[in-house]
Amino acid sequence: MRLVLLGPPGAGKGTQAAILSEKLGVPHISTGDLFRANIGEGTPLGVEAKSYIDAGKLVPTDVTARMVESRLAEDDAANGFLLDGFPRTVEQADILTELLEKKGTALDGVLNFNIDEDVVVQRMLARGRADDNEETIRTRLQVYRDETKPLIDHYGDQIISIDAEGEVEEVNQRAMDKLGK
Numbered sequence: 001m002r003l004v005l006l007g008p009p010g011a012g013k014g015t016q017a018a019i020l021s022e023k024l025g026v027p028h029i030s031t032g033d034l035f036r037a038n039i040g041e042g043t044p045l046g047v048e049a050k051s052y053i054d055a056g057k058l059v060p061t062d063v064t065a066r067m068v069e070s071r072l073a074e075d076d077a078a079n080g081f082l083l084d085g086f087p088r089t090v091e092q093a094d095i096l097t098e099l100l101e102k103k104g105t106a107l108d109g110v111l112n113f114n115i116d117e118d119v120v121v122q123r124m125l126a127r128g129r130a131d132d133n134e135e136t137i138r139t140r141l142q143v144y145r146d147e148t149k150p151l152i153d154h155y156g157d158q159i160i161s162i163d164a165e166g167e168v169e170e171v172n173q174r175a176m177d178k179l180g181k
Contacts, residue, residue, distance in 0.1 A: 001026060001080045001179065002105065004087065004096070006151060007113030008144045010120035010137070011164045012171060016113065017082045019172045023181065027076050031085030034067045035059065045070070065095045072099065080108075089147055090154045110155045111175060113164035117141055 001024050005013045014030065021028035035053075038046030045067050049059045068086050071077065087093040100106050120141065124132045152159055160178050164171050 001082075001108045002100070003080075003082050003108055004110045004155075005082055005084045005113065006110060006148065006159075007164060008115065008117065008120055008148075009140045010124040011113040011115045012123075012168065013084050013113055015168055016111075016164075016172055016175060017084050019168070020175060021082055023172075023176065024080065024082070024179075026080035026082060027074075028082045028084060029068070029071050029077065029086075031064060031068070034064075034071055038067055061089070061092055061095065065092065065099070068096070069099050072103070087151060090150050093151055093154050107158060109160045109179070110151075110158045111160050111162055111178075112152060113162050113171075115164040119165055 003020075005017055007013050017028040017030070035046075035049055039050045039053075040046070045063060048063050049067070052059045052063070064086060068083070072081065083096070087096050097106070117138075121134055121137050124137045125134065160175075162171065162175050162178060
């Protein structure tokens with residue numbers, strides 16, 4: 001299965017991706033992990049990404065897209081993947097479509113993890129991370145609404161809506177049911 005995971009920060013995408021990856025037998029590809037791996041290994045893309053990060057800037061779409069393209073070319077992604085953190089914008093979604101078309105394939109769906117924003121705030125505050133205060137969390141949610149939510153309209157009937165409130169196992173079962181697994 002070739003899936004994109006969408007949902008606001010704190011919706012549990014990473015947790016669900018790890019479980020789904022194991023159950024579906026496809027890699028969980030997180031852009032955060034890709035950045036860390038490329039930077040840690042000192043790859044040319046990692047060096048380029050690090051220069052932006054060190055300057056306090058966002059890594060440009062083309063750098064991120066090249067990392068994703070390189071990762072999708074690896075053997076373990078031949079039969080599918082779960083993409084988490086890419087695409088974040090409609091521009092990136094178009095790039096992903098082109099990358100997949102070059103490989104003669106397409107997405108099987110886009111899992112959208114829906115959750116009430118107040119629940120997200122409570123979840124993230126409960127994690128106790130230093131950078132998780134209510135103002136920061138609400139700012140991140142606003143960035144998500146502004147930049148990522150348009151993807152829901154973009155993907156239209158490819159969206160598979162998942163209720164992300166409740167216990168991890170419940171949410172995972174809902175996702176597996178919707179995927180027909």
